[in-house]
Amino acid sequence: MTDRYHLVREWSDIDAASEPSERDKQRVASILEAGRNCVxxxxxxxxxxxxxxxxxxxxxxxxAVGGAADYSEDAWEFTQSHRDGKGGYLPKSSVVVFERGEGVEEIETPQTGLTGFGGDC
Known part of the structure; x- marks a missing residue:
């Protein structure tokens, strides 16, 4: 079950997850950097x-962005406060939770922007 919950302090904490895709892992980093606490x-x-x-x-x-509370040994209670608390109970065996570590403001990712390829345009 350890691969299903990740306390994120740096990129390697996100990258250690077997899911999601690399593209979605980059998105997780962006969402957490934007100040959200849970993806x-x-x-x-x-x-x-x-x-x-x-x-x-x-x-x-x-x-999905929201809050995941430890409901039971087998389930998370997931709510989306920006949607008036809508959500549901999620099986811990089927989802992956990423929680932003305390004090984390920036997550350096291996993704390179267009300016990272060198050369002048």
Whole structure:
């Protein structure tokens, strides 16, 4: 279960997760840098479940921003305060939770912008 919860202090904490994709890992770093405290990766089947009302983050089909509270040994209680607390209970065995570590303001990622390729335009 350790691969399903990540306290993020640096890029390696995000990169250690077997899911999500590399693109979504970059998005997790951006969301946490923007001051959000928790990002959850959810598989498609869970997002499509009728008992869940979860909105994914912009530019991602599987990441949701909100709060994940330890509900039981097998479940997280996920709420999205920006949506009046909507969310649902999530199985710990199927989602990946990324929580921003205390004092983390910047996460250096290996992604390189267009200016990182050298040369003058």
């Amino acid at each position: 959850v990766w959810l598989p498609t089947w869970l997002l499509d479940a009728e008992d869940k009302d979860i909105e994914t983050a912009e530019a991602s089909e599987h990441l």
